[in-house]
Structures are given as C-alpha cells and as structure tokens.
Amino acid sequence: MTSLAARLMPLAIRLRGSKRRFGSVDRTSAQIDKTLAAPASYEPPRSVTNKVAVTRDDASGWPVYRISPRDSTPTRASVYFHGGAYIAEITGTHWRTIAKLAAAADTTFVVPIYPLAPTKTAATTVARAAEIAESVTIEFGCEHVVLMGDSAGGGMALAVAQQLRDAGVASVAHIVLISPWLDVAMTDPEIEKIAPRDPWLAVPGTKLAGELYRGDLPVDDPRVSPLRGDLHGLAPMSLFSGTRDIANADARSLVNACRSIGAPLHYHEASEMLHVYPLLPIPEGRRALAVIADALTRA
Numbered sequence: 001m002t003s004l005a006a007r008l009m010p011l012a013i014r015l016r017g018s019k020r021r022f023g024s025v026d027r028t029s030a031q032i033d034k035t036l037a038a039p040a041s042y043e044p045p046r047s048v049t050n051k052v053a054v055t056r057d058d059a060s061g062w063p064v065y066r067i068s069p070r071d072s073t074p075t076r077a078s079v080y081f082h083g084g085a086y087i088a089e090i091t092g093t094h095w096r097t098i099a100k101l102a103a104a105a106d107t108t109f110v111v112p113i114y115p116l117a118p119t120k121t122a123a124t125t126v127a128r129a130a131e132i133a134e135s136v137t138i139e140f141g142c143e144h145v146v147l148m149g150d151s152a153g154g155g156m157a158l159a160v161a162q163q164l165r166d167a168g169v170a171s172v173a174h175i176v177l178i179s180p181w182l183d184v185a186m187t188d189p190e191i192e193k194i195a196p197r198d199p200w201l202a203v204p205g206t207k208l209a210g211e212l213y214r215g216d217l218p219v220d221d222p223r224v225s226p227l228r229g230d231l232h233g234l235a236p237m238s239l240f241s242g243t244r245d246i247a248n249a250d251a252r253s254l255v256n257a258c259r260s261i262g263a264p265l266h267y268h269e270a271s272e273m274l275h276v277y278p279l280l281p282i283p284e285g286r287r288a289l290a291v292i293a294d295a296l297t298r299a
Contacts (some may be wrong), residue, residue, distance in 0.1 A: 002272050005282040009274055010199035010244070018200050022085075028205030032087050032212070035116070040089040042113045048095045052102055060132050063113040067095075067102045076144040076299045077108045078176075079133045081160070083151025083276060085181070085206055086117045086213035094150070097279045100289060105296035107146075110136050114156075121215030122159075126223040129156060130163040133172075142170040146299050147235075148292075150276045151247065152213075154180025158226040158234075165233050173299035175237045176292055179276045182227035182250040184210030185219045190249035198246045200275045206246070227254055236264035238295050240288055242273025 013019070021031050044054055044065065053068045068074055080098055082090040090113060098109045112132050114125050137145050149157035154177040161175055186207050195203055214224040222229025227250055237258070241251035251269070258265040268291065270277060270284055278288035 003283045006273065006277075006280075006284050009280060009282060013199045013274065019198070019202050022202040022205030024204050025208050028087075028208050031205075032118070032209075035087065035089070036119070042089050044095045044099075045092045047092070048099045052099045060112070060128065060135075062115070062128065062132070064132060065109075065111045065113070067098050067109040067111065069103045069106055072106055074102075074106050074108045075140070076106075076146070076173075076296065077110055077136050077140045078146040078148050078296060078299075079110045079112070079136050079157075079160075081112065081114070081129065081147075081149035081153030081156040083149070083153045083179075083181075084116075085209040086152045087209045089113075089116065093279050097289070101293055101296065104289070104293040107296045107299070108140075117209065117213040118215075122213055122217055122221070122223045123215060125213075126156065126159050126163060130160045130167070133160050134164060134167075134169050137164075137169060137172060143173050144299050145172045146174045146176060146296055147172055148176040148178070149180065150178035150279060152181050152209075154178055155182050155184075155224075155226055158182060159223050159229070161234050162222050162226055162229045171233070171235045173235060174295055175235050176295060177237060177239045177251075177254075178278050178292075179241055179245055179247045180239070180250060180254075181206075181210075181247050182254055183225040184214055185225060186210065186246075188249040188253060190252070191246045194244070194246050194248055197244050198275065199244070201246050203246065227257065231257055231261060231263050234263060236266070238266045238268065238292065240268045240270070240278050240292075242270045242275065242277045244272055245275040245277075247275060
C-alpha cells in the first residue's frame with residue numbers, strides 16, 4: 001500500500017511549480033536564463049558537512065567533492081552524477097542522500113560538479129566525467145567502484161560506463177540508476193501516456209534541456225542517449241523507477257534491451273512513485289535507499 005507521505009508528495013511537488021517550469025519551452029528558457037544570471041550554490045549544506053567528512057579538489061578543472069563517513073577510511077567508492085535535466089545545479093536533497101548512503105554503506109562518494117548546459121555540452125562533459133571516473137577506478141580498483149546517478153545524472157552515469165568500456169577500462173563493480181533519463185529524443189509514445197500523471201516533469205521543457213545539452217551531437221549519440229548505445233560488456237545494473245514519472249518509459253526500454261542481450265539488471269519498479277522517489281522523504285524512498293546501500297556494500 002502506498003504510504004500517506006507518498007500520496008501527499010504529488011501535491012507538494014505541484015505547489016513548488018516544478019511541472020509548470022517544464023511545461024513550455026518559454027518557461028524553461030526563462031529558468032535557464034535566470035540560472036545563468038544567478039548561479040545556484042553547489043556547495044554541500046551545513047546539515048551535511050556537520051555529519052560527514054567533506055573535501056574538495058579542483059584539479060580536474062571541475063569542483064569534485066568527496067563525501068566520506070567520519071572516523072572511517074572506506075575501501076570502496078561511488079562516483080555520483082546529480083540530476084537536474086543538465087540545466088539545474090545539485091541540490092540539498094542530493095547532498096543529504098549522498099551523505100546517508102556514504103554513512104550507511106561505509107563508502108566514499110566522489111561527486112563531480114559538472115558545468116550545466118548550455119554553457120557546456122555533452123561532447124566535452126561526458127569525456128571529462130569519464131576521466132574523473134577512471135581516476136577513481138585507478139585509486140580504489142574497478143571492483144570497488146560503483147557508478148551512480150539520478151535523472152539526467154543517471155543518463156550520464158550510463159554514458160560514462162559505455163565510454164570507459166570503449167576505452168578499454170575494466171568494468172566497475174555496479175551501476176545504480178535512479179529514474180534515469182536515457183534518451184533525449186523523448187519519442188517513446190509511452191511518455192505521452194505517462195505525462196498527465198507526472199506531477200513533476202513535462203515534455204516541452206525537458207526536451208529543450210536535452211537539445212541544449214546535446215549541442216552538436218546527433219540525438220541518438222550514446223553520450224546523450226545511452227539507451228541507444230551498446231549495452232554489452234557493462235557492469236551489473238540496479239535500476240529504480242516509479243510509474244508516475246515520464247522517465248519510466250526509458251527505464252522499461254532499458255530493461256527490455258538488457259534482457260534481449262542477457263545483460264545483468266535488477267529492476268525495481270514502484271507503483272505510483274514519482275521521479276527520483278528514492279531521494280524523497282517517504283517510506284518508499286527510505287526502503288529504496290536501503291537496497292542501494294546494500295548494493296554498495298558488495299562493491
């Protein structure tokens with residue numbers, strides 16, 4: 001049975017106006033202009049820095065944070081790419097989720113703060129993200145590294161996994177995808193069926209964000225649409241998706257594609273759950289995080 005908190009969440013999301021901002025190209029464009037004029041902070045909030053160890057390294061050209069449990073030296077790591085349709089900055093919700101998982105799974109989280117579209121686009125962003133992920137595999141060992149991301153960051157995580165494989169880098173231990181956005185074309189007819197029940201995302205603005213992120217790349221380039229890329233030879237995946245989320249169409253397509261080639265994938269579909277529900281303060285989200293923490297401890 002869906003929890004009361006989860007049943008109330010669509011109303012809370014609607015009151016925040018998220019769907020309205022994605023409801024038209026003009027409104028999304030205006031939001032992008034606002035972000036460019038006054039960039040949001042990407043720093044972890046004090047509520048996080050008081051609970052976990054936080055360091056920052058800008059050597060890669062991007063700010064890259066490390067979140068680790070206090071009084072511990074983890075032997076495993078997770079590279080986490082945040083969501084936000086490639087046009088919005090990492091949020092406190094992301095940081096709090098990362099901190100919870102770092103403590104629960106005794107894992108160091110490496111969090112690249114990638115440049116947002118349209119300032120930078122996928123051709124350079126995915127390449128740099130893959131370089132950072134590879135450096136983490138060298139430090140910890142591929143068998144002790146998990147790639148993870150939510151929403152757009154889930155798409156980036158899968159794209160990075162494909163790039164590392166193509167470069168001959170040994171496979172990481174696992175890939176965790178939370179409501180991933182895997183195809184910027186957004187042509188799956190199931191999306192239009194789900195859209196009226198999704199209180200968070202709408203197609204026009206989301207599609208514009210994808211267009212800005214892909215830049216000059218073809219819409220089917222795996223760096224922006226990893227669902228269309230080669231899925232052979234990747235690490236086992238864990239995929240979390242709710243049915244009131246337009247990204248659920250991509251999730252189901254990925255499940256079918258992996259099954260067709262025998263690629264290992266554990267699919268967790270939650271009825272009536274919203275976009276990135278594991279990050280939300282609801283019982284269903286907490287249960288999903290427990291499953292993710294368990295996957296991390298096996299790395």
